[in-house]
Amino acid sequence: MSLLEIEDLEVHFPIRRGVLLERTVGRVRAVDGVSLSVAAGTTYGLVGESGCGKTTLGRAVLRLVDVTAGQVRLGGVDLAGLPAEELRRSRRRVQMVFQDPLGSLDPRQNVESLLLEGLEVHGLGADRAARRAAVVDALEAVGLSASALPRYPHEFSGGQRQRIGIARALVLSPELIVCDEPVSALDVSIQAQVLNLLEELQRERGLAYLVIAHDLAVVRHVSDTVGVMYLGGLVEEAPGDGLYAEPLHPYTRSLISAVPVPDPAVEDGRRRILLQGDLPSPADPPPGCRFHTRCPWRQEELCATVRPELRQVAEGHKVACHHAERIAAGEIAPDTAERPRRAGP
């Protein structure tokens, strides 16, 4: 049994109109039938573009949003059906690190108070001295010292703030940390420092991570398993290396081809698959395969009518595409030409 198991998760948000008598005129299907599992001590990376539902899924794991249908099981216990008090207690086991460290740290609380709060809420630590020791321990684990305790969030740089956010999650000794875009607000050199820190903490403490990010290179670097989301659904799931070596879903292929590689020699030889148009609205997703409106490999049969299931095609490699095997074998040609990145030298 995995530490975290998500099964057929749906999170829908009602669209309301009217002032006095609010009518529900539609639903935004932010997460629409996602199943995945995260084993203890491993990292699951969830990647997708804005509006694909990855952040909502992360929030649903902590039940920061209400689950419409499906299950989120932590160590076998379904969080979705848990009464408030038990839910609160179970949250010690799952913590979250947010994208914007300045927005997620109370500007009027100093570091000591920020880190102590969780311990006090959950009644952890025998006395004040023990709690303080736990706080200092967490700070040192993220590369800060006890001298940070009396200082306020605005006194730190972006990278240090993100370290404080990680320390706040660590102090409760969680089993799983949901990291929502943990490095996207940081400069590249600082990004690498924080990514290395996350990996180091995982080795030392056996943490599991659910890393949610839009940057495929970042996600692949830290993740044992990568899931690609598109418009509320998981379209492909593969081991970190397998996804790049052998992407099977047309969306994954175009995503990988669009990520720039910092090496001109590689860039010159790469071909990018340019997608047409924008993401359809999750309030009114296309029928059949969600991606068929932009898919260069779209076929007459099935694509527009039947929603493909996520199915296993190789060990640990799942894909939700009717024609994945035929595309991989080169039997179907894409209808937009793949163009080289640059003409000339």
Add this chain to the structure above:
Amino acid sequence: MTRSPLLDVDELSVAFTRRRRRDVQAVDRISFSLDEGRITGLVGESGCGKSVTSLALMGLLPARGVRVGGTARFRLGGGGEADLLALPPARMRDLRGSEIAMVFQDPLSSLNPVVPIGRQVAEVLTRHRGVKGAAARDQAAELLDRVGIPDPGRRLREYPHELSGGMRQRALIAMAVACRPRLLIADEPTTALDVTIQAQILELLSGLVAEEGTALLMITHDLGVVAGLCDEINVLYSGRTVEGAERHELFAAPTHPYTAGLLGSIPRLDAPRDEPLTPVRGTVDDAIAWDDGCAFAPRCDRFADDCLGGPPPMRERGAGHRFRCLHPTEPAPGEESEGR
């Protein structure tokens, strides 16, 4: 052929003056040149001065509290030259939008939210080309079509909030290229966009450069973006160019420890997954003033005492590869490697 470059920036400096406190030297004697049909990149992290450089060239810095030095000689369309840093504001307004244009990072805050897209594009044509009414509208529709906005006739009447992020950036590019500028400055044009949309916008920009012969100054923090796009790349740190080279040369032989550190900080999609990242330690806040020595010294693994003996000079290795370091990661030709 000895034609002067389209834009020759020589020792551009920008300092923000503060009352009773030390000035902030945002840009410190940066030199580079731009040519028609070429893409030049300015790369660096926050606070390196890349955006201030673009604002200075566009004449968009506030008039008070700023001290600008150096020259930026621009070859005018009608012949002759002008120093962009010394032009009177009225002359600059004529050049902006017609000969020089800019694309900003955040299209939503660069567009007027209460004016339809079509009118905003047509406005540029009216201001600089005197095209009005239906003719301006038709040209605006053509421009939207040109930058890949589907159904331009209908989009003309839409407001910025009705467009997606990628479409807004396209509309902004349409406004920028409306008068066929010879110089286009793009400041982080794809940072707010998703990667698949980023790929579309980069394709559009490099297409414009190839077809129109526009000179493009690409400002970004993303080394991946410049690797495939730019002809020449300048790496900035704390207001100065620390390394500059043709793109293949720069990535094949990163010579300044900062450039090497940046490359070691980026997870690569095509690298083995267990390849560790080797980030630069510390933060940009650790930088010291260039007058006291190399600003990067406090973060540098190759630091030696002579790094603090005043600003390191710009040195050269091979054709056009410049670097500002006493202890480079790659030995200069004819020099022994220090082998640290």
